Amino acid sequence: MRTKLVIAFVMFTIGAVLLLWIFNSFFLDNIHQFIKTRDLNRCSDYVNEVLEDEDMNESLLKQAVKAAARKYGVCISAYRIDSSSGTKTGELILDEHTNPFCYIHNFKSNTFLNKIYVSTAEKGGEFSEQIMVSSAFGTQTNSEEGKNLLNSKIVSFGDIEYLMLYNIEVMPISTTVSTIQAELAIISIILLVTAVIVATILSSKLSKPISSMSKEASKLALGNYDVKFEGGSYAETVVLSDILNQAATEMSQSDRMQKDLIANVSHDLRTPLTLIKGYAEMMRDIPGEATPENMQTVIDETDRLSALVNDMIEVNRAQEQGYTLNMAPFNLTEVIKSSVSRFSKMIETSGIKINIETPGDIMVSADESRIIQVMYNLIGNAVNHVGDDKTVTVRESLVGGNDCEKVLIEVIDNGAGIPEEELPLIWDRYYKSKEFHNRNASGSGLGLSIVKNILAAHNAEFGVKSAPGKGSNFWFKLNTI
Secondary structure, three states, X not given: OHHHHHHHHHHHHHHHHHHHHHHHHHHHHHHHHHHHHHHHHHHHHHHHHHHOOOOOOHHHHHHHHHHHHHHHOOEEEEEEEEOOOOOOEEEEEEEEOOOOOOHHHXXXXXXXXXXXXXXXXXXXXXXXXXXXXXXXXXXXXOHHHXXXXXXXXXXXXXXXXXEEEEEEEEOOOHHHXXXXXXXXXHHHHHHHHHHHHHHXXXXXXXXXXXXXXXXXXXXXXXXXXXXXXXXXXXXXXXXXXXXXXXHHHHHHHHHHHHHXXXXXXXXXXXXXXXXXXXXXXXXXXXXXXXXXXXXXXHHHHHHHHHHHHHHHHHHHHHHHHOOOOOOEEEEHHHHHHHHHHHHHHHOOOOOOEEEEEOOOOOXXXXXXXXXXXXXXXXXXXXXXXXXXXXEEEEEXXXXXXXXXXXXXXXEEEOOOOOOHHHHHHOOOOOOOOOOOOOOOOOOOOOHHHHHHHHHHHOOOOEEEEEOOOOOEEXXXXXXXX
């Protein structure tokens, strides 16, 4: 990047200097003549506009000519034409000149005037001519000595004719060009050196943070999340560094939670597998141990393993494909009662009690099977973290006004609660608190992630209220019908 920036600056400088050289070497004379011709025409047009005034007289003409000559740097002469003798003669009535060597100032013979008058008359009252400087003064013509640009116009005030002459000298500027070329040579060297220095400084400031971020990114790619990206002083690189730092933090957190998940799942898999193997060996080796009770234990532990695998498949499917919802009206109150009844049978030997608080039947429009999943996971989570009172409360209530009435479902336990710093993490699919591995309650540690995905697919509000030692209250809202 640094080399490319330096080359780009140098090439731009060379191009700019080369363009100046071309213009000064080949087009400066043409540009100079163009400017002089433009000034001569503007001066002539200005005076001609004044001459069109109906109240024009020689006094006003003199004032206008004087002003135009000074403004445009043009020599102007005006002659009153006399034709009484049969020959055109002219009386000079004014002579404004900016150059003592101008053509019309030094040639005032009647022959000259006749020639100009005749040429002007033949051209319809206006005439333009380019006269070489040397030719104008009767010497050998040399194109290097410059030109005189001459405009003439015949005008009339009443019965009197006037011949207006406008003259500007265009001298060659070869000496000026040589001077400019010498200056350009010096300026070119200065610009090239400056371009290299500026490009080096800018490229260093720009490439340094990018190079640094590239090195840190290489570490990140190798699994080292203890990296820090610095963006330097440019807004774009600062924003990029902030994004990369955030990405590194999230990757570190995801990696840590993924390791926690593996540890948690390993724990949850190991225990039922151990029990299944132990009971199977006992029933194989000890006569009379193949009892219904032992077989039921094997079945229960198999169901526990199946539930864990299903939860993992469910989470991955939701992350990759999302949920396809089958929206339909149903009685939410009946779904809650049914979920609590089935769960109560699963934990009837644990002494845990699940209370239901509801104002009556409430109808909603949602995916009934998915809402059942939500209820099972929230109730299972509450049972896993139940307090000493061994009581879980499932509360259903109406909230909001008549125009937008919603039903609020709360699942409350009086357990240990959740520290404030862990509340943002509990919905993550990799999160499971290491403090809770209750063998007497069901749960894979993935339930809250499943709850989040289902409720998000319904565009439902949901959340948790919890504090250490005060239990937890998981809630969500659905629109009623």
